[in-house]
Structure formats: C-alpha cells, structure tokens
Amino acid sequence: MEIYFKRTGGFMGRSIMRMVDTAVLPHEKATALRTLVTQADFFELPSETAVSSSIADQFEYTVLIDDGKTHRHRIKRGDSTIPSTLWPLMRELTTLTHSEYGRAIDDIPIGDGGGDDNFSPAAVPHRPPLQP
C-alpha cells in the first residue's frame, strides 16, 4: 500500500509532503497502518470538503492511498472536517513522515475518477499502482 501525504498551513505554516510505502515498513507498523485505513473507512470518504476560509491556522491535508489492488482514493480535508474515525490515521501519517520511513515527493498524484475521486471500484477500471 502506498500512501501519499501532504499537510500545509497550521500555526507554524510548515508544509509536509511525503510518501510512505507499507512494503518498506516493519511488519507491525504496516499492519497497524492498514488497520487505521480500514477504521477510517478511507476509500468511502467523500473526496473533498470545503475548507472554510474563516478558520485561521488550521491544517489542510491531502492524502492519496493506493492499495495496489482495487482501491485508489484521494481526499482533501481541513482540520475542522476530519471525523474522529479519520484522525488516528492522519496522526500516524504525520508521525511516520517525520520518521526515516517518509520519502520526499514533489506532489500528490491525482486519484482515479478525475474531478471526483469518489469512485466505486466495480464501476471504474482498475489503474495499476503508481511507480515510485
């Protein structure tokens, strides 16, 4: 599973852009991460939510996850629109990207489904995982 993570804004205004590949993670870390993706119901989340411009200093996140099989989905969120079920995944990704497992990238790839990343795997032909 490949996870692309971008976080911008926040009080500090420091941008993070990294990818994490579960293939290079220690087994228990990879398993824990997959569990968090499942618990967040990540592939079923709406792709984008309006980021309120009246909220100052909030983080904004863009995350794309490709499970290498049937799911590839990208979401964009502000702090105020992250449900509590998604937060543990966001927190783990922040921590992982600060560790040696985070790999620098230039941009977050687009998700399947063009403008609307909310696609059903059955309806959309599978696209192969991204090459690193």
Place this chain on the structure above:
Amino acid sequence: MSHRDPFFCIVPSYMLENIMENGTSEQRQYAMNNLAHSVAVRERRAARPTAVPATAVGRTASMPSKNRIIYSAAEQNILPGQQVRSEGEPPTGDLSVDEAYAGAGATYDLFEQVYDHISVDGHGLRLDSTVHYRVGYDNAFWNGRQMVYGDGDEDLPEGQRLFNRFTVALDIIGHELVHGVTQFSAGLVYEGQAGALNEAFSDIFGSLVKQWKLGQTAVEADWLIGAELLTKNVNGEALRSLKAPGTAYDDRVLGKDPQPAHMDQYIVTTDDHGGVHVNSGIPNHAFYVAAIKMGGSAWEKAGRIWYTVLQSKLGTRATFQDAADATHQAAADLYGTNSLEQEAVYNGWTAVGITPAPTIPVTPPPPLPSENTAMGCRPTLKSLLFLLR
C-alpha cells in the same frame, strides 16, 4: 466565501459537526459544505450586540467586562466541549486550562487598557477557548468564534516529541485571539498578501501581549513567537522571529524556518492560502524595525499606529503596500508629519523593500489631558471621531 457574505443558514453548526461524524456520506457532504457557512453566521450573530443577550455573556450593555470560558475537548474534536473553568473561578491545576485562561486574560487586558478596545469585537464578546483538542494535535487555531489548542506531541515517547502544548506560549494565545480582533475589524481575507497581513497582525499583537505583560521595552523583547513550544529535541528557539525572520529554527526533522524578511524573498506558492504564514515575515519585520526605531515600549506608539490601521484603514483585500501607506499616514495623523514616529514607520517598510506613499500633511494633534494618559485610558482616534459627531 467571505465571512461578510449575506446568507441565511438554519442548521446549527454543532448539528453539522454531528452529521459529519455519524451521517451517511451524502449527509456528511451536505454538512461539510454548510459548516463554513454556519461558522460565518455565528460570527455575524455574535457580532451584533442585540443578538447576544447581555446575561449570556455576563455583562450589561453599559458595562462590558472580561468574560472567559475554558472548555476541554477531552482529546476529541467536538467544539466547544465540556466547560472546565469560567470567569472568576480559581485555577484548576490543569496547565492547559489555566494557561488558556490567563493568556486570554492578558490579551483582553492589553487591548482594553492600552487601546480601549473591549474584547475581540470591541463590544465585550465572551472569550471561549477549548484545550485538549484531539490526540497528538500539533496546532492551535481560531475557528471564527473561538480559540482551539492541541497538546502537541503528548502521545509520543518523550525522545520523539517536537512540540509542547500550544497554550505554553502567551504570544500564541495572543496570536489566536487577535485573529478574532482582525475578523471583527479589518476582516482581512485569509489569502495572499491580505492573509499574510492577517497573520502579521496576529504575530505582532501576540508578541506585544507578551512584551506588555513582562514590561519589556522593544529592545529588551525577544520578538519570538512560540519560544517555549519546541522541545529540546528540536534545534530551534521558536516558530518565528519578528526580529530576524528565517532564523527561528533549523532542524533535522522540521527543516529550516522559511520566512522571508524582504520582498526580494517573497514566496510565491499555492500552499497555505498563498504562504500566509511565511510571507508574514515581511510585514512582521517592518513592524519590528519601526518599533525599535521609535524606542520605548512597542505597544505604545508602534502598536497604536498598527492598531489604528487594523481598526479602520484597511480593505479586506489589502496588500503590503496598502498597509505600508496606511501605517505611514496613521503615524502622521497620530504623531505629526515628519515626526520621529512617522520616519520610523517609513524606515520599517523600506527595510523590507516597500516604500510607503507620501502622506497628506497634518499638524500634530494637541496634547491630551495628562490625567487621562497617566491612567492609561487615552481616547482612541475612533472614540474622538465619535465624540465629534
């Protein structure tokens, strides 16, 4: 969407937040689309004194007073959360709660005692803060109605922590509250140069709260934002420096402080609403240079000039140039054309590569009654204009 847009929204935002947690995906989408609108409506309602019963904010129309409530989110994300301390109650022993309470109080006091400005809206709006937001939340924000603070990296082993709790620094609390002051005055949009000015006003007055509380002159102050926030695992002294933008930290994990101190290094980016937290280094440094050149306490003269401009001299989409021109003119209005203060403002902006436009000449204002200034209740320009009507 600007928070000034007129519209009507009937679903309360706590309900929208609930829907986002528990609704179907369609319901969640609807809720998310409407939450921003709801926040804006709450602001508008809160901004109208008649819309908020006096008893609900603990004051009467004739006597606005400090009214703080601290809530705990108990590591969840529901705002405002459980009330844990209200105005006049003794310390709780919970550091975050008590720091949020004291910091909001110090910020309120600076604005009231120095600028005659009561609370964030100028009319005594209650100050709500929520602490213990989520688990491992490395941030603080102003959501249009209240302050919200995370506990930093409390969920990580000590050796891996980068951030302490966000209430630890008085200037961070001041920064968040001043976002409210800006929202109810200049209403600077959170994008591009206007957004960077919004950020700079928060950093400037956040730092002034600390300087005022510590009784420091401009020369004595550290001009740092978040000096206590970074743990010993980080090679850095703070998050930002108004004195020397770009030098606050240089760390293996966090990287280097990216703030420019001059227009030559202005960062063009689509991230963070056009780099509002990085390009704010430019107006931040202009204020620092002006304040140092004026000497004395930065909140007295430089602070008064910037306060006056924030209240009534800027459009919502103001540029750095607009801010330079407005502060230059306000310095002339308050202290006289070619006064030391006006020259200091000019020097501040030219130091960052911006030349303020020539000002309309004014004669220095007559000295104010000494008993008023001695009591620290010097009338503001706005209140004088009001009296003249």
